[in-house]
Amino acid sequence: MSWAQSAFPWIGHVVANYNYWIVIVLMMTGFYVLISRGNLIKKLVGLNVFQTSVFLMYITMGKITGGTAPILGSHGEPVPGVLYSNPLPHVLILTAIVVGVATTSVGLALAVRIKEAYGTVEEDEINALDAEADS
Amino acid sequence: MREELVLRLAAKMMAPFILVFGLYVHFHGDYSPGGGFQAGVILAAAFVMLSLVFGLDAVQRALPLWFVRSCAALGVLVYAGVGFAAMALGANFLGYDALASDPEKGQHLGILLVEAGVVITVFGVMTTAFYVFADRGRRKS
Amino acid sequence: MTQHLPVLQVVIPLVLAPLCVLVRHPRAAWALAALGSLCAFGIALDIVSTVLASGPLSYDVGDWAPPWGIEYRIDAVNAWILVIVSLVSTAVVFFARASVEREVEASRVALFYAAYLLCLSGLLGIAATGDVFNVFVFLEISSLSAYALIALGQDRRALAAAFRYLIMGSVGATFIVIGIGLMYATTGTLNMADLADRLPGVWHVRTIKVAYGFLAVGCFLKLALFPLHLWLPNAYTFAPSAVTAFMAATATKVAVYMLLRFFFTIFGAAFSFDVMNLDMVLMPLAVAAIFSMSFVAILQTNVKRLLAYSSVAQIGYMILGISFASVTGLTAAVLHLFNHALMKGALFMALGCVAYRIGSVHIDAMAGLGKRMPATMAAFVVGGLSLVGVPLTVGFVSKWYLILAALERGWWPLAVIVLITSVMALAYVWRVIEAAYFREFPGDRETREAPAALLVPTWALVVLNVYFGIDATRTVGVAERAAEILMGAAP
Numbered sequence: 034m035s036w037a038q039s040a041f042p043w044i045g046h047v048v049a050n051y052n053y054w055i056v057i058v059l060m061m062t063g064f065y066v067l068i069s070r071g072n073l074i075k076k077l078v079g080l081n082v083f084q085t086s087v088f089l090m091y092i093t094m095g096k097i098t099g100g101t102a103p104i105l106g107s108h109g110e111p112v113p114g115v116l117y118s119n120p121l122p123h124v125l126i127l128t129a130i131v132v133g134v135a136t137t138s139v140g141l142a143l144a145v146r147i148k149e150a151y152g153t154v155e156e157d158e159i160n161a162l163d164a165e166a167d168s
Numbered sequence: 169m170r171e172e173l174v175l176r177l178a179a180k181m182m183a184p185f186i187l188v189f190g191l192y193v194h195f196h197g198d199y200s201p202g203g204g205f206q207a208g209v210i211l212a213a214a215f216v217m218l219s220l221v222f223g224l225d226a227v228q229r230a231l232p233l234w235f236v237r238s239c240a241a242l243g244v245l246v247y248a249g250v251g252f253a254a255m256a257l258g259a260n261f262l263g264y265d266a267l268a269s270d271p272e273k274g275q276h277l278g279i280l281l282v283e284a285g286v287v288i289t290v291f292g293v294m295t296t297a298f299y300v301f302a303d304r305g306r307r308k309s
Numbered sequence: 310m311t312q313h314l315p316v317l318q319v320v321i322p323l324v325l326a327p328l329c330v331l332v333r334h335p336r337a338a339w340a341l342a343a344l345g346s347l348c349a350f351g352i353a354l355d356i357v358s359t360v361l362a363s364g365p366l367s368y369d370v371g372d373w374a375p376p377w378g379i380e381y382r383i384d385a386v387n388a389w390i391l392v393i394v395s396l397v398s399t400a401v402v403f404f405a406r407a408s409v410e411r412e413v414e415a416s417r418v419a420l421f422y423a424a425y426l427l428c429l430s431g432l433l434g435i436a437a438t439g440d441v442f443n444v445f446v447f448l449e450i451s452s453l454s455a456y457a458l459i460a461l462g463q464d465r466r467a468l469a470a471a472f473r474y475l476i477m478g479s480v481g482a483t484f485i486v487i488g489i490g491l492m493y494a495t496t497g498t499l500n501m502a503d504l505a506d507r508l509p510g511v512w513h514v515r516t517i518k519v520a521y522g523f524l525a526v527g528c529f530l531k532l533a534l535f536p537l538h539l540w541l542p543n544a545y546t547f548a549p550s551a552v553t554a555f556m557a558a559t560a561t562k563v564a565v566y567m568l569l570r571f572f573f574t575i576f577g578a579a580f581s582f583d584v585m586n587l588d589m590v591l592m593p594l595a596v597a598a599i600f601s602m603s604f605v606a607i608l609q610t611n612v613k614r615l616l617a618y619s620s621v622a623q624i625g626y627m628i629l630g631i632s633f634a635s636v637t638g639l640t641a642a643v644l645h646l647f648n649h650a651l652m653k654g655a656l657f658m659a660l661g662c663v664a665y666r667i668g669s670v671h672i673d674a675m676a677g678l679g680k681r682m683p684a685t686m687a688a689f690v691v692g693g694l695s696l697v698g699v700p701l702t703v704g705f706v707s708k709w710y711l712i713l714a715a716l717e718r719g720w721w722p723l724a725v726i727v728l729i730t731s732v733m734a735l736a737y738v739w740r741v742i743e744a745a746y747f748r749e750f751p752g753d754r755e756t757r758e759a760p761a762a763l764l765v766p767t768w769a770l771v772v773l774n775v776y777f778g779i780d781a782t783r784t785v786g787v788a789e790r791a792a793e794i795l796m797g798a799a800p
Binding site (some may be wrong): 265 | 369
Binding site (some may be wrong): 064073076077080083084087090091094101117122125128129132135136139140144146147150151161163167 | 316383442445446449453456457460465466468469471475476479480482483486487490493499
C-alpha cells in the first residue's frame with residue numbers, strides 16, 4: 034500500500050473517509066437518475082436513492098469507531114469505560130426516513146393516477162398530450 | 169394462491185408471531201432498539217403478508233379499510249392527547265414529567281403512550297396505503 | 310394558558326386534521342377547518358401583540374431546555390409570518406366551502422380539509438419553531454399535503470403538475486436536510502439561537518460554506534426563485550381555486566421566511582453578504598425573475614397561469630429587497646410578504662368566483678364579465694391595481710419601500726427596473742380588464758354574480774388591500790422591527 038500512497042497521496046484520504054465517498058456516489062447517482070429519466074417511476078427511484086444517501090450521511094456522522102448504543106446504567110448514569118455513539122443523528126434520520134416513505138407513497142399514488150388519466154408514465158408522452166390539449 | 173397449502177399454513181402460523189414481535193418492538197423500545205415506527209410497520213407487514221396469500225377481500229373482511237383509516241387518524245389524536253394531558257397537569261406540551269407522581273415514571277409512561285400513538289398511526293397508514301394501491305388495479309381490470 | 314400559545318398555534322390545526330378524517334362529513338370537516346383557521350388567527354394576533362409589546366416568546370416543547378430540546382421561539386419576524394399565514398387561511402377557508410363543493414368530489418371533501426389543516430399546521434410550524442430540523446419536518450408536512458391538495462384539481466394536468474412539484478419540492482427539502490446535517494456535523498447543535506452563537510467560530514470551515522450552498526439552493530427551490538420556479542405555474546394553474554389562493558399567498562412566503570431565518574438569524578448578515586456574497590447571487594436572479602416572468606405573464610391566455618407567473622415575478626421583488634442587505638431593503642421584503650399575500654389571495658379568490666360561475670378562467674371566456682359579475686370583477690380590478698402598485702393600495706407601499714431601499718444604496722437602475730416592471734404588470738392586468746369590460750359577453754350563456762359565500766371572503770381581502778394601502782403605519786412598523794431583528798440591529 035505504501036507505493037500506492039506515495040504515488041496517489043489522495044488515496045489515504047479517500048480510504049479514511051470512505052463513508053462520505055459512498056454518500057457522494059449514491060447522491061450523484063440518485064440525482065442523475067432523477068434528472069435524466071423521463072419515466073415517473075424511475076424518477077421516484079432516483080429520488081429514493083438520493084434521499085437514502087442523505088440518510089447514510091447522517092447515520093455515519095453519528096457513529097463513533099468503537100462506540101456503542103447510548104443506553105445508560107440503571108440509575109441513568111453513563112457506564113464508565115464505555116464509548117457512546119451519538120444517537121441524535123439516528124433519531125433525526127428516522128424521521129427523515131418516514132418522510133421519505135411518505136413522499137414515495139404520495140409520488141406512487143400520483144403516478145398511478147397519472148397512468149389512469151394519461152395512459153402512460155413517460156414524461157415526454159405526458160407533455161405531448163398536454164401540448165395537444167393546449168393547442 | 170388458494171391451492172398453495174404450504175404458503176397458507178406458513179402465513180397462518182407466522183402472522184401471530186409477527187404481531188407479537190411488533191408489540192415487543194414497541195413495548196421494549198425504551199430498553200433496546202425499537203419504537204413506534206418500526207412496530208407499526210411490522211404490524212402492518214403481518215396483514216400485508218396475509219393479503220398476499222389469502223387475497224385482499226379475505227383480509228378486508230377482518231380489517232376493513234374504514235378501520236385502518238380511522239387508526240391512522242386516531243394515533244395522531246393519542247399522541248396529541250398525551251401532549252394535552254401533560255399541559256392540563258401543569259407541564260408544557262408533551263412534558264411527560266407531570267404524567268405521574270415521579271418524573272422518571274412520568275417519562276416512562278409518556279414515551280410509551282406517545283409511541284403507542286405512533287404505532288397506531290403507522291400501522292393505519294401503511295395498511296391503508298397497501299389496501300388502496302392493491303385495490304386500485306383490481307377494480308380497473 | 311397563554312404561555313402555551315406558541316405550541317397551540319401549531320398543534321390545534323394538527324389535531325383537527327385527523328378529526329376531519331374521522332367525521333367524514335363534508336360540512337363537519339369544513340367546520341373543523343374553519344375552527345382551526347380561526348383559532349390559529351386569534352392566537353397569531355395575540356402572539357404578535359405580545360411580541361411587539363414585550364419581546365420574543367420562547368416555549369420548550371416537552372420541558373426540555375434549549376439547546377437540547379425543541380424550542381419554539383417567536384420574535385417579530387415569525388409572529389408576522391404567523392399572522393400572514395393564518396389570516397389568509399381564515400379568508401380562504403370561508404371561501405373554500407362553496408368553491409370546494411363545486412370543484413372537488415363530495416367523497417373527498419373531508420380528506421381535502423384534513424390535508425388543508427395539515428398544510429396550515431406545517432406552514433405555521435415552520436414559522437414558529439426555533440429548531441432547524443423541526444423546520445424540515447414541518448416543511449415536509451406542509452409540502453406533502455400541498456401535493457395532495459394540488460392533485461385534487463379537476464384537470465388531469467393537476468396530477469402531472471403535482472408530481473413535478475413533488476419531485477422538485479423533495480429535492481429542495483433534501484438539499485435543506487443536507488445543509489442542516491452539515492451544520493450539525495460542524496457545530497453539534499440544531500437550535501437556531503445556539504447555531505447563531507457557534508457559527509461565527511467556524512466561518513472558515515469549508516463544510517459550513519457547503520452547507521450554506523445546499524440551504525440556499527433548497528430554499529430557492531421551495532420559494533420558486535427564477536430559474537428554479539418550473540414547478541409553480543402548472544401547480545397553481547390546475548389546483549382547485551381555493552388551494553391556489555392559499556398556496557400562492559402562503560407557501561412561497563413561508564419559504565422566503567425560511568431563507569431569511571437561515572441566512573440572517575442563523576448565519577448572520579455579515580457572513581451572508583461579506584463572506585458568501587449572497588447579494589451577488591440574489592440580485593441578478595431577482596432582476597431576471599422580475600423581468601422575464603412579467604414578460605411571460607403578458608403572453609398567457611389562462612388567467613390563473615398569468616397570475617402564477619406574476620407570482621414568480623413578485624417573489625423576485627422580495628428577493629431584490631433582501632439582496633440590498635439593508636434595513637430598508639428587508640423592510641420592503643417583509644412588507645411585500647404581507648402585501649403580496651393580500652393581493653394574490655384576493656386575485657386568486659376572484660378567479661375562483663369566475664371559475665365557480667363559468668367553469669373556466671381563460672381570458673376569452675371572461676369576455677364581458679364586467680357587467681355580468683360586477684362585484685367579482687371589481688375585486689379583481691382592485692387586486693390588479695394593487696399588483697401594479699397604484700397609490701392607496703398595499704402594492705404601492707411595498708414598491709415605495711423597495712425604491713427607497715434602491716436609492717438609499719445609490720442603485721438607481723434597480724429603482725428604474727421596479728418602475729418598468731410595474732408597467733409590465735399593468736400590461737397583463739389590463740389584458741384581463743380589457744376582456745372583462747370592453748368585450749361583449751357571448752349572448753348564448755347565462756351568468757349571474759357569484760354567491761355571497763364566495764364574494765364576502767374575497768372582498769374582505771380586497772378591503773384589507775386598500776386599508777393597509779392607506780394606513781400603512783402598522784404594517785410598516787412591524788416590518789421595520791422585523792428587518793432590524795434580521796439585520797442584528799435589535800434583539
